[in-house]
Amino acid sequence: MKDEEEIKxxxxxxxxxxxxxxxxxxxxxxxxKFDFAISTRNLIMLDCDRxxxxxxxxxxxxxxxxRFAGRGIIYETPxxxxxxxxxxxxxxxIKQFLIMLAxxxxxxxxxxxxxxxxxxxxxxxxxxxxxxxxxxxxxxxxDGSVKWLIPENEVRKLxxx
Amino acid sequence: xxxxxxxxxxxxxxxEEKEPLKRLLESELxxxxxxREEAEKEWEEIxxxxxxxxxxxxxxxxRNVWYTVxxxxxxxxx
Numbered sequence: 716m717k718d719e720e721e722i723k724x725x726x727x728x729x730x731x732x733x734x735x736x737x738x739x740x741x742x743x744x745x746x747x748k749f750d751f752a753i754s755t756r757n758l759i760m761l762d763c764d765r766x767x768x769x770x771x772x773x774x775x776x777x778x779x780x781x782r783f784a785g786r787g788i789i790y791e792t793p794x795x796x797x798x799x800x801x802x803x804x805x806x807x808x809i810k811q812f813l814i815m816l817a818x819x820x821x822x823x824x825x826x827x828x829x830x831x832x833x834x835x836x837x838x839x840x841x842x843x844x845x846x847x848x849x850x851x852x853x854x855x856x857x858d859g860s861v862k863w864l865i866p867e868n869e870v871r872k873l874x875x876x
Numbered sequence: 877x878x879x880x881x882x883x884x885x886x887x888x889x890x891x892e893e894k895e896p897l898k899r900l901l902e903s904e905l906x907x908x909x910x911x912r913e914e915a916e917k918e919w920e921e922i923x924x925x926x927x928x929x930x931x932x933x934x935x936x937x938x939r940n941v942w943y944t945v946x947x948x949x950x951x952x953x954x
Binding site for chain 2: 722724725726727728729730731733734735736737738739740741742743745747748749750751752753754755756757758788790797799801803843844845846847848849850851
Protein backbone atom coordinates (compact mmCIF):
# COMPACT_ATOMS: atom_id res chain seq x y z
CA MET A 716 0.00 0.00 0.00
CA LYS A 717 1.28 3.48 -0.86
CA ASP A 718 1.99 6.09 1.82
CA GLU A 719 -0.73 8.32 0.38
CA GLU A 720 -3.31 5.60 0.96
CA GLU A 721 -2.03 4.84 4.45
CA ILE A 722 -2.03 8.41 5.73
CA LYS A 723 -5.46 9.97 5.64
CA UNK A 724 -4.80 12.50 8.38
CA UNK A 725 -6.02 16.03 7.79
CA UNK A 726 -6.53 18.77 10.33
CA UNK A 727 -8.72 21.85 9.95
CA UNK A 728 -8.26 24.83 12.23
CA UNK A 729 -9.10 28.53 12.37
CA UNK A 730 -5.74 29.26 14.03
CA UNK A 731 -2.59 29.56 11.97
CA UNK A 732 -0.49 28.78 15.07
CA UNK A 733 -2.37 25.52 15.57
CA UNK A 734 -1.83 24.73 11.88
CA UNK A 735 1.92 25.37 12.21
CA UNK A 736 2.28 23.25 15.36
CA UNK A 737 0.10 20.50 13.88
CA UNK A 738 2.18 20.34 10.73
CA UNK A 739 5.36 19.89 12.78
CA UNK A 740 3.75 17.24 15.02
CA UNK A 741 2.35 15.27 12.07
CA UNK A 742 5.68 15.41 10.25
CA UNK A 743 7.39 14.14 13.41
CA UNK A 744 4.85 11.38 13.93
CA UNK A 745 4.55 10.14 10.34
CA UNK A 746 8.09 11.00 9.20
CA UNK A 747 6.90 12.61 5.97
CA LYS A 748 6.05 16.08 4.73
CA PHE A 749 2.66 17.72 5.13
CA ASP A 750 1.30 20.74 3.24
CA PHE A 751 -0.62 23.78 4.34
CA ALA A 752 -3.93 24.23 2.57
CA ILE A 753 -7.16 26.17 2.93
CA SER A 754 -10.63 24.67 3.15
CA THR A 755 -14.06 26.16 2.80
CA ARG A 756 -17.64 25.20 2.10
CA ASN A 757 -18.61 28.68 0.93
CA LEU A 758 -16.31 29.39 -2.01
CA ILE A 759 -15.91 27.65 -5.35
CA MET A 760 -12.26 26.61 -5.76
CA LEU A 761 -11.13 24.60 -8.80
CA ASP A 762 -7.88 22.85 -9.65
CA CYS A 763 -6.46 22.56 -13.17
CA ASP A 764 -3.45 20.24 -13.11
CA ARG A 765 -2.40 20.68 -16.74
CA UNK A 766 0.08 23.46 -17.49
CA UNK A 767 -0.90 23.44 -21.16
CA UNK A 768 -4.63 23.84 -20.50
CA UNK A 769 -4.94 27.47 -19.48
CA UNK A 770 -7.14 28.37 -22.46
CA UNK A 771 -10.00 25.93 -21.82
CA UNK A 772 -9.69 26.46 -18.06
CA UNK A 773 -9.92 30.23 -18.52
CA UNK A 774 -13.00 29.95 -20.74
CA UNK A 775 -14.62 27.61 -18.23
CA UNK A 776 -13.82 29.86 -15.24
CA UNK A 777 -15.12 32.87 -17.12
CA UNK A 778 -18.41 31.00 -17.53
CA UNK A 779 -18.45 30.24 -13.78
CA UNK A 780 -18.01 33.96 -12.97
CA UNK A 781 -20.88 34.89 -15.28
CA ARG A 782 -23.12 32.13 -13.98
CA PHE A 783 -22.64 33.10 -10.32
CA ALA A 784 -22.23 36.85 -11.02
CA GLY A 785 -19.01 36.92 -9.06
CA ARG A 786 -15.40 37.96 -9.48
CA GLY A 787 -12.77 35.25 -9.75
CA ILE A 788 -8.99 34.92 -9.74
CA ILE A 789 -6.78 32.41 -11.56
CA TYR A 790 -3.44 31.62 -9.93
CA GLU A 791 -0.39 29.84 -11.29
CA THR A 792 0.73 26.78 -9.30
CA PRO A 793 3.77 24.50 -9.75
CA UNK A 794 1.67 22.05 -11.77
CA UNK A 795 -1.07 24.10 -13.33
CA UNK A 796 -3.65 26.61 -12.16
CA UNK A 797 -6.12 27.27 -9.38
CA UNK A 798 -9.34 29.25 -9.65
CA UNK A 799 -11.19 30.84 -6.74
CA UNK A 800 -14.57 32.51 -7.11
CA UNK A 801 -14.58 35.38 -4.64
CA UNK A 802 -18.24 35.16 -3.82
CA UNK A 803 -19.83 33.78 -0.69
CA UNK A 804 -22.16 30.89 -1.56
CA UNK A 805 -24.00 28.33 0.53
CA UNK A 806 -22.74 24.74 0.38
CA UNK A 807 -25.94 23.26 -1.16
CA UNK A 808 -25.47 25.56 -4.16
CA ILE A 809 -21.77 24.70 -4.45
CA LYS A 810 -22.55 21.00 -4.04
CA GLN A 811 -25.13 21.16 -6.82
CA PHE A 812 -22.57 22.88 -9.07
CA LEU A 813 -19.85 20.31 -8.26
CA ILE A 814 -22.17 17.39 -9.03
CA MET A 815 -23.07 18.96 -12.36
CA LEU A 816 -19.40 19.67 -13.06
CA ALA A 817 -18.28 16.12 -12.19
CA UNK A 818 -20.92 14.72 -14.56
CA UNK A 819 -19.88 17.14 -17.29
CA UNK A 820 -16.18 16.23 -16.88
CA UNK A 821 -16.98 12.50 -17.12
CA UNK A 822 -19.36 12.91 -20.06
CA UNK A 823 -17.02 15.13 -22.08
CA UNK A 824 -13.90 13.25 -20.96
CA UNK A 825 -12.21 16.47 -19.82
CA UNK A 826 -8.73 16.04 -18.36
CA UNK A 827 -7.89 19.64 -17.44
CA UNK A 828 -10.07 19.93 -14.35
CA UNK A 829 -9.05 17.66 -11.50
CA UNK A 830 -12.03 15.31 -11.16
CA UNK A 831 -10.57 13.59 -8.07
CA UNK A 832 -10.43 16.99 -6.35
CA UNK A 833 -14.12 17.58 -7.06
CA UNK A 834 -15.15 14.07 -5.99
CA UNK A 835 -13.15 14.39 -2.75
CA UNK A 836 -14.83 17.75 -2.07
CA UNK A 837 -18.25 16.18 -2.54
CA UNK A 838 -17.33 13.32 -0.20
CA UNK A 839 -16.03 15.63 2.52
CA UNK A 840 -18.58 18.41 2.22
CA UNK A 841 -15.98 21.14 1.70
CA UNK A 842 -13.32 22.16 -0.82
CA UNK A 843 -9.61 22.14 -0.02
CA UNK A 844 -6.86 23.85 -1.99
CA UNK A 845 -3.14 23.45 -1.29
CA UNK A 846 -1.39 26.77 -0.60
CA UNK A 847 1.07 26.38 -3.46
CA UNK A 848 -0.02 29.35 -5.60
CA UNK A 849 2.90 31.30 -7.06
CA UNK A 850 1.19 34.39 -8.41
CA UNK A 851 -2.09 35.80 -9.65
CA UNK A 852 -2.45 35.45 -13.40
CA UNK A 853 -5.73 37.24 -14.02
CA UNK A 854 -8.91 38.55 -12.53
CA UNK A 855 -12.19 37.54 -14.15
CA UNK A 856 -15.01 40.02 -13.70
CA UNK A 857 -18.67 39.21 -13.12
CA ASP A 858 -19.40 39.64 -16.82
CA GLY A 859 -16.72 37.11 -17.71
CA SER A 860 -14.17 39.64 -18.98
CA VAL A 861 -10.53 38.94 -18.17
CA LYS A 862 -7.96 41.39 -16.81
CA TRP A 863 -4.42 40.03 -17.05
CA LEU A 864 -1.99 40.77 -14.23
CA ILE A 865 1.12 39.53 -16.03
CA PRO A 866 2.96 40.95 -19.07
CA GLU A 867 1.40 40.33 -22.47
CA ASN A 868 4.28 38.24 -23.79
CA GLU A 869 3.91 35.90 -20.79
CA VAL A 870 0.16 35.65 -21.39
CA ARG A 871 0.82 34.53 -24.95
CA LYS A 872 3.36 31.96 -23.79
CA LEU A 873 0.99 30.50 -21.20
CA UNK A 874 -2.00 30.43 -23.53
CA UNK A 875 -0.16 28.75 -26.38
CA UNK A 876 1.84 26.21 -24.42
CA UNK B 877 -18.66 19.57 41.26
CA UNK B 878 -20.61 17.28 38.98
CA UNK B 879 -18.74 16.37 35.81
CA UNK B 880 -15.51 18.02 36.92
CA UNK B 881 -12.32 16.54 35.51
CA UNK B 882 -9.43 16.01 37.86
CA UNK B 883 -6.43 18.10 36.92
CA UNK B 884 -3.46 16.17 35.60
CA UNK B 885 -1.45 17.14 38.71
CA UNK B 886 -3.62 14.72 40.67
CA UNK B 887 -2.00 11.79 38.91
CA UNK B 888 0.55 10.21 41.13
CA UNK B 889 3.60 8.88 39.34
CA UNK B 890 5.78 6.40 41.13
CA UNK B 891 9.42 7.42 41.41
CA GLU B 892 10.63 4.48 39.28
CA GLU B 893 8.13 5.39 36.52
CA LYS B 894 9.34 8.96 36.20
CA GLU B 895 12.55 8.28 34.31
CA PRO B 896 11.05 6.07 31.55
CA LEU B 897 8.19 8.57 31.14
CA LYS B 898 10.65 11.43 30.87
CA ARG B 899 12.62 9.52 28.24
CA LEU B 900 9.43 8.75 26.32
CA LEU B 901 8.42 12.41 26.34
CA GLU B 902 11.89 13.50 25.25
CA SER B 903 11.94 11.02 22.39
CA GLU B 904 8.48 12.18 21.29
CA LEU B 905 9.62 15.79 21.25
CA UNK B 906 13.03 15.16 19.70
CA UNK B 907 13.28 17.05 16.45
CA UNK B 908 9.92 18.76 16.95
CA UNK B 909 11.45 22.21 17.52
CA UNK B 910 13.29 22.07 14.17
CA UNK B 911 10.18 20.88 12.35
CA ARG B 912 8.14 23.64 13.96
CA GLU B 913 10.71 26.23 12.94
CA GLU B 914 10.57 24.92 9.36
CA ALA B 915 6.76 25.02 9.40
CA GLU B 916 6.87 28.61 10.68
CA LYS B 917 9.24 29.60 7.87
CA GLU B 918 7.00 27.90 5.33
CA TRP B 919 4.02 29.79 6.70
CA GLU B 920 5.92 33.10 6.57
CA GLU B 921 6.70 32.40 2.95
CA ILE B 922 3.03 31.73 2.23
CA UNK B 923 2.08 34.97 3.99
CA UNK B 924 4.66 37.06 2.12
CA UNK B 925 4.76 35.44 -1.32
CA UNK B 926 1.46 33.68 -1.86
CA UNK B 927 -1.38 36.07 -2.81
CA UNK B 928 -4.25 33.76 -1.80
CA UNK B 929 -4.44 34.64 1.89
CA UNK B 930 -4.59 38.35 1.03
CA UNK B 931 -7.32 37.70 -1.49
CA UNK B 932 -9.29 35.66 1.01
CA UNK B 933 -8.67 37.91 4.02
CA UNK B 934 -12.27 39.05 4.02
CA UNK B 935 -13.56 35.47 4.00
CA UNK B 936 -11.06 34.29 6.61
CA UNK B 937 -12.24 37.07 8.92
CA UNK B 938 -15.78 35.91 8.37
CA ARG B 939 -14.69 32.48 9.57
CA ASN B 940 -15.78 30.54 6.55
CA VAL B 941 -12.27 29.52 5.52
CA TRP B 942 -10.03 27.41 7.72
CA TYR B 943 -6.41 26.34 7.56
CA THR B 944 -5.83 22.70 6.74
CA VAL B 945 -2.81 20.45 7.13
CA UNK B 946 -2.74 17.56 4.65
CA UNK B 947 -0.16 14.98 3.55
CA UNK B 948 2.05 16.22 0.74
CA UNK B 949 1.25 14.80 -2.68
CA UNK B 950 4.37 13.14 -4.05
CA UNK B 951 3.50 13.99 -7.64
CA UNK B 952 3.19 17.69 -6.76
CA UNK B 953 6.89 17.95 -6.00
CA UNK B 954 8.82 19.86 -8.61
